[in-house]
Amino acid sequence: MSYKQQYAQVLHDVIGDALSQEEIEQLIEQPKHEDHGDLAFPCFQLAKAFRKAPMMIATELAEKIDNPLFSNVQAAGPYVNVFLNREVVSREIIKRVLEEQQAYGSSEPNGKTIVTDFSSPNIAKPFSMGHLRSTVIGNALNQISRKKGYEVVGINHLGDWGTQFGKLMVAYNMWGKEEDVRSEPIKELLKLYVRFHEEAEENPGLEDEGRAWFKKLEQGDEQATALWTWFREVSLVEFSRVYEMLGVSFDSLNGEAFYNDKMQHVIDLLEEKDLLVESEGAMVVDLEAEGMPPALIKKKDGATLYATRDLAAAVYRLETYGFEQAFYVVGGEQALHFKQLFAVLKKLGFENVDGMHHVPFGLIMKDGKKMSTRKGRIVLLEEVLQDAINVAKQNIAEKNPNLANAEQTAREVGVGAVIFHDLKNERMNNIEFDLEQMLKFEGETGPYVQYTNARANSLLRKGAYDGSAFNGSADDYSWGVVSMLNQFSAVIDRAFTRREPSIISRYVLDLAQSFNKYYGQVRVLEDDAEKQSRLALVKSVTIVLTEGLRLLGVGAPEEM
Ligand code: ARG
Numbered sequence: 001m002s003y004k005q006q007y008a009q010v011l012h013d014v015i016g017d018a019l020s021q022e023e024i025e026q027l028i029e030q031p032k033h034e035d036h037g038d039l040a041f042p043c044f045q046l047a048k049a050f051r052k053a054p055m056m057i058a059t060e061l062a063e064k065i066d067n068p069l070f071s072n073v074q075a076a077g078p079y080v081n082v083f084l085n086r087e088v089v090s091r092e093i094i095k096r097v098l099e100e101q102q103a104y105g106s107s108e109p110n111g112k113t114i115v116t117d118f119s120s121p122n123i124a125k126p127f128s129m130g131h132l133r134s135t136v137i138g139n140a141l142n143q144i145s146r147k148k149g150y151e152v153v154g155i156n157h158l159g160d161w162g163t164q165f166g167k168l169m170v171a172y173n174m175w176g177k178e179e180d181v182r183s184e185p186i187k188e189l190l191k192l193y194v195r196f197h198e199e200a201e202e203n204p205g206l207e208d209e210g211r212a213w214f215k216k217l218e219q220g221d222e223q224a225t226a227l228w229t230w231f232r233e234v235s236l237v238e239f240s241r242v243y244e245m246l247g248v249s250f251d252s253l254n255g256e257a258f259y260n261d262k263m264q265h266v267i268d269l270l271e272e273k274d275l276l277v278e279s280e281g282a283m284v285v286d287l288e289a290e291g292m293p294p295a296l297i298k299k300k301d302g303a304t305l306y307a308t309r310d311l312a313a314a315v316y317r318l319e320t321y322g323f324e325q326a327f328y329v330v331g332g333e334q335a336l337h338f339k340q341l342f343a344v345l346k347k348l349g350f351e352n353v354d355g356m357h358h359v360p361f362g363l364i365m366k367d368g369k370k371m372s373t374r375k376g377r378i379v380l381l382e383e384v385l386q387d388a389i390n391v392a393k394q395n396i397a398e399k400n401p402n403l404a405n406a407e408q409t410a411r412e413v414g415v416g417a418v419i420f421h422d423l424k425n426e427r428m429n430n431i432e433f434d435l436e437q438m439l440k441f442e443g444e445t446g447p448y449v450q451y452t453n454a455r456a457n458s459l460l461r462k463g464a465y466d467g468s469a470f471n472g473s474a475d476d477y478s479w480g481v482v483s484m485l486n487q488f489s490a491v492i493d494r495a496f497t498r499r500e501p502s503i504i505s506r507y508v509l510d511l512a513q514s515f516n517k518y519y520g521q522v523r524v525l526e527d528d529a530e531k532q533s534r535l536a537l538v539k540s541v542t543i544v545l546t547e548g549l550r551l552l553g554v555g556a557p558e559e560m
Contacts, residue, residue: 002489002490003038003039003069003084003089003486004025004028004039005025006069007028007039007041007069007082008021008022008024008025008028009021010065010067010069011024011028011041011061011065011080012024014061014064014065015046015061018046018049018050019045019046019049023045024041027041027042027045028040028041029041029042031081036076036079036081037072037074037081037082037083038082038083038084038483039081039082039084040076040079040080040081040082041061041079041080041081042054042078042079043055043057043058043061043078043079043080044078053078054077054078055075055077055078057078058075058076058077058078058079058080059075061075061080062074062075062080065080065082068085068088069084069085069088069089070082070083070084070085071083071084071085071086086472086473086474086478086479086482087472087473087474088472089482089486090470090472090473090474090478090479090482091469091470091471091472093482093485093486093540094469094470094482094485094536094537094540095469095470097485097540097543097544098467098469098470098536098539098540098543101543102543102546102547102550104488104489104543104544104547105147105488105489105492105544105547106147106148106149107147107148107149107489108149109149109151110148110149110150111151112149112150112151112324112325113150113151113152113153113321113322113323113324114145114150114151114152114153114323114324114325114326114327115152115153115155115317115321115323115325115326115327116138116141116142116145116152116153116154116155116326116327116329117138117155117157117313117326117327117328117329117330118134118135118137118138118139118141118142118154118155118156118327118329119131119134119135119138119156119243119248119250119329120134120156120157120158120159120255120330121158121159121239122158122159122160123158123159123160123165123231123232123235123236123255124164124165124168124185124186124189124190124193124231124235125159125186125189125190125193126186126190126380126381127186127238127239127242127381128381129363129364129371129381129433130331130363130364132242132364132381132422133331133361133364133422133427133431134329134330134331134361135242135243135246135248136246136248136419136422136423136553137329137359137361137422137423137427137501138154138327138329138359139154139246139248139553140423140501140504140551140552140553141327141329141359141499141501142154143550143551143552143553144492144495144496144501144504144551145496147492147496147551148492148493148496150324152251153251153252153317153321153323154249154250154251154252155250155251155252155253155254155317156250156252156253156255157254157255157256157313158232158236158253158254158255158256158257159255159256160228160232160255160256160257161255161256161257161260161309162214162256162306163210163211163214163303164193165213165214165217165228165231166209166210166211166212166213166214166215166216166217167193167196167197167200167206167207167210167213167214168189168192168193168196168227168231169210169213169217169224169227169228170196170206170209170210170213171192171193171195171196172189172192172227175192175195176188176192181230181234182234185231185234185235185237185238186234186235186238189231189234189235196210211301214303218260218303228257232257236253241382242381242382242385245382245385245411245415246385246415246419246553247415247553247555248553254313256306256309258313259309259312259313259316262312262315262316263304263308263309263311263312265312265315266308266311266312266315267283267297267298267308269315269348270285270297270344270348273347273348273349275344275347275348276297277294279294280300281300282296282297282298282299282300283296283297283298284296284297285297285344285347287340287343287344290339290343292336292339292340292343293336293340295307295340295341295343295344297311306337307337307340307341307344310337310341311341311344311345314326314341314345314350314356315350318350318351318352323352323355324352324355325352325355325356325357326352326355326356326357327357327359327499328356328357328358328359329359329361330358330359330360331360331361331363332360332361332362332428334358334360335358335360338358339358342356342358357499359427359499360427360428361427361428362427362428362429362430362431363430363431364422364430364431364433365430365431365432365433366432366433368432371433384418384435385414385415385418387414387435388414388415388417388418388435388438388439389410389411389413389414389415390410390414391414391435391436391439392409392410392411392413392414392417392439392447393406393407393410393414395413395439395441395447396409396410396413396560399441399560400559400560403559403560404559405557405559408557409557409559409560411555412450412554412555412556412557413439413446413447413450413555413557413560414439415555416446416447416450416549416554416555417438417439417445417446417447418438419446419552419553419554420438420445420446420449420505420552420554421433421437421438421445421446423501423502423504423505423552424444424502424505424506424509425502426500426502427500427501427502444509446549446554448509448512449508449509449512449545449548449549449554450549450554450555450556450557450560451560452512452515452516452545453512453541453542453545453546453549453556453557453558454557454558454559454560455519456515456519456538456539456541456542456545457542457558457559458559459519459524459525459535459538460535460538460539460542462525463524463525463531463532463535463538465532465535465536465538465539466532468532468533468535468536469533469536470533470536470537470540471530471533473533473537475522477517477518477521477522478518478522478537480514480517480518481511481514481515481518481537481541482537484507484510484511484514485511485540485541485544487507488507488544488547488548491503491504491507492504492551495551501551501552504548504551504552505552507548508545508548508549508552511541511544511545511548512545515538515541515545518537522534524538542556
């Protein structure tokens with residue numbers, strides 16, 4: 001039970017039935033100023049039932065409350081303010097962290113499932129900065145959801161279907177070389193794709209050929225299927241390297257192609273409900289009443305679209321996973337697509353549409369301009385991560401030349417810096433990509449949090465922490481740390497409901513900061529009777545920082 005809940009219970013005992021314990025809990029506030037205590041209850045709502053002025057009620061209630069949990073109870077105008085007994089409470093909180101370890105802040109499994117559609121790059125194209133954001137945000141949301149007790153199915157909805165594959169086949173058959181594609185798949189395939197478009201300007205017949213090859217593919221033609229399978233495989237090998245560097249994995253790689261044989265089912269459903277109308281030869285779902293342009297389901301030539309595949313995917317996922325919620329971690333440019341998707345599903349009478357959420361995010365900018373993976377510089381993302389690792393390696397070599405696990409640590413710090421930088425601000429904000437800034441050991445960076453955690457770990461080693469409990473402490477610095485530790489589960493809650501990993505990033509920054517204040521003021525390793533007790537607090541900090549970083553997908557080296 002949280003302290004707020006405990007206060008609500010205490011209040012309920014003295015108030016009686018005028019308000020339920022839950023109503024009381026809703027009303028309890030956290031005072032803006034520490035002089036007003038840790039929790040405050042406003043008495044306005046009781047005025048009617050008690051036929052008294054709120055100020056008088058507050059005075060009476062304050063007199064009646066007597067509980068060891070509170071060191072002080074005061075009426076301040078219409079509020080009843082309580083001060084938590086720091087010694088008692090800090091002992092309890094640290095005890096819980098030490099007992100529960102990395103499970104601290106976790107909720108019990110709730111038997112519900114969340115399906116996350118994230119990363120989802122397009123085959124045969126470079127992994128873009130937008131896909132990097134989707135990967136990192138989606139991965140964090142998955143960890144946060146699991147922490148909240150959900151079963152999570154992470155799906156990489158690969159862009160592995162569409163007319164572009166027909167074009168690619170034509171280009172490959174005309175100009176491609178197998179060895180080249182084998183050695184640098186994405187670079188070569190992109191080259192072929194670009195060349196196709198250049199040549200098609202002179203020779204429009206190529207476009208028809210591309211369409212014909214895609215048709216072959218859709219009909220299961222052997223040669224077309226073999227090429228497609230190969231393009232997909234070699235692309236995935238490249239993507240996997242990035243995923244491995246980021247430490248991200250998926251439960252399913254069912255991309256768009258997977259829904260090839262599942263679209264007719266949805267089209268039948270739409271027809272049954274009389275939702276398909278013809279428009280200029282194409283089949284659409286009219287969304288005028290919803291204030292949106294119509295959703296295009298089938299093109300004039302019978303070809304299905306991105307939206308058709310997303311409809312099929314939603315139906316398939318509900319049938320297969322029975323999800324309570326579905327997150328689509330996709331850039332803001334696709335907002336209309338998802339609104340239309342959800343609107344069509346609603347018209348179909350689909351359950352759970354209210355649990356489906358587009359989770360958009362802002363752009364990655366470089367010097368104020370949208371950063372993109374330009375032609376010719378396609379392995380960019382891998383390079384970016386490698387650069388970050390190299391800079392981290394240099395930093396480590398300067399600060400700690402004898403570090404045992406330098407290689408692995410540099411990876412955790414370098415990649416962690418990029419991830420943390422992405423998740424530091426609310427996801428809708430644009431991000432300025434600045435490697436030097438990200439890798440700083442001071443300021444709001446991943447390395448700052450990691451370094452704080454490593455320092456705490458080194459205190460535990462130097463002081464030979466023996467697993468002792470915390471004896472409780474009332475000083476402001478300990479209390480600053482302890483009250484941060486106490487907030488962890490509420491923070492996870494908020495990050496989950498708002499689908500906002502930055503709430504966790506802010507939290508680990510604040511916790512790191514409160515610990516650094518503590519460390520600056522308190523002589524942790526002083527050889528006195530309280531040393532092991534202080535180390536218990538330090539240990540709790542490492543547990544929660546490590547777990548907070550893990551939720552973000554960032555490693556927490558014990559030494560750096
Ligand atoms: N491949 C798409 C793109 O790069 C993103 C797919 C997102 N997921 C989805 N179910 N539509 O734009």
